[in-house]
Amino acid sequence: MTGLLGPAEIRDLAARLGVAPTKKLGQNFVHDPNTVRRIVTTAGLTGDDVALEVGPGLGSLTLALLPAVAHVHAVEIDAALAGALPDTAARHAGPAADRLTVHHADALRITAADLAAPPPTALVANLPYNVAVPVVLHLLAELPTLRHGLVMVQKEVADRLVAGPGSKVYGVPSVKLAWYARARAAGKVPPNVFWPVPNVDSGLVAFTRHDPPRADVSREQVFAVVDAAFAQRRKTLRAALAGWAGGADRAATALTAAGIDPGARGESLTVEQFAAVAASAPSATSGAQ
Template identity: 70%
Template sequence: MTDEQSRLLGPAEVRALAGELGLRPTKRLGQNFVHDPNTVRRIVRAADLTPDDVVLEVGPGLGSLTLALLPAVRAVHAVEIDPVLAARLPMTAAERAPTLADRLTVTTADALHVLATDLAGPVPTAIVANLPYNVGVPVVLHLLSQLPQLRRGLVMVQSEVAERLAAPPGSKAYGVPSAKLAWYASARRAGPVPRAVFWPVPNVDSGLLAFDRRDPPPGDRAEVFRLIDAAFAQRRKSLRSALAGWAGSPAAAEDALRAAGIDPSARAETLGVEAFAGLAAARARSSQGH
């Protein structure tokens, strides 16, 4: 058994830790723990990390992925909402990776509300996480908004969520999550994850989503996101109709769409984030002119 293999958690170690903590994984917190060393090694490889990276891990749970990350990067920030799990994680690192345990910082917090100021030590440059199924999209969008130094990420989410987040304009899965993620980053699917590597076994398929930060289009993000929400709230309608409330009237929506070079009869799923940003800017110019 190599040092690396002895460090990582297998099914027996995961169940032993859970038993020690009296842990029963909850659906409310989206807890499904990875117990397969090959899977966490694959995730770390796919994340394309460098030894200088500082990783933010959300929902580390019992530490399966954490232990695989520690040898690969300069530091790991683990954000865990469950105080029992958060208290045990540094001990697990000290027991199974004693020479690397000082690279780990654990913060007990809800990742949906965590801010840069909540994270002590070096600033995270990458997200690598097995995200709870029920909050995958809002967590990714929140962290990208709050941590501008995050350059890339690899997250495990429900397979259909990965499909939606990576979907390009014009595709069936394209919608609010894909358009908003595109404001921050380019995204792609990075492979499936079998159900059998989790305990308990989930009743949905999982997949990996990779993304790389890019410069956002010009414009006010909050206004562009309001526009995206309005456009997709009635996605079967033409943008002239769907955006009547946002613009003030169907005629005002049509004027803004034409000013932005967009066909008023088009639908929301045909627009990329740059087009939404251009439309928001056209509407702002029109409003200032009145």
């Protein structure tokens, strides 16, 4: 890879565009070429992959992705940054710049139709801290062509996304990501590779999509159980699921039918067990994704 952006190039480009990172948009720009090389390598991309990058910012990771894949869809909410990215690619990526499509859009509102040509197969992104989990879950729901990915998020968020049952940080993000994919921690990233320097470490999360745990219940039905179970995580599932099931006794019946102790808590259940509860409910109610 050549033509990657270092600290001086990042600051010069930002000054030329009149751009300053904002907390509102969760902007922390990567200025270390070794870090973006590491991300691309760890993502396990092939030349046939179509990468989806959310929040490309000034283009550090974009420039590393372009030579490695068949195409890059870059989704940027900031108009100034979205407008400048094609020129940055043309200046630094050579012929590979033709592989870039920039979408000035909110990733939380992006649809499969927006990214249809060609459809993305890999999500590789330095995600804004404030929307990382909703973005990942929305994209996995909206884009069935996404087979795998690697995202950089706040370390605390990374820990939650990859946590398993019984962990203190296991919760809604852990279970919902597990519905779509097998996730693993893929390393830590120090603050000093960003501008501005955040006051937290970042973490890399790799995932590989798999089939849903069960075909006889919908994602919405399972997620409704998950949301209810963790809304009051100190309560037993019998109590926590009472509102969802139409009463504590009905919740206990559904749990028992699924082979789960009504006295257990949500943090002890796998995504497969949550799906079993949803399948056992006499009248499961749909919830938010």
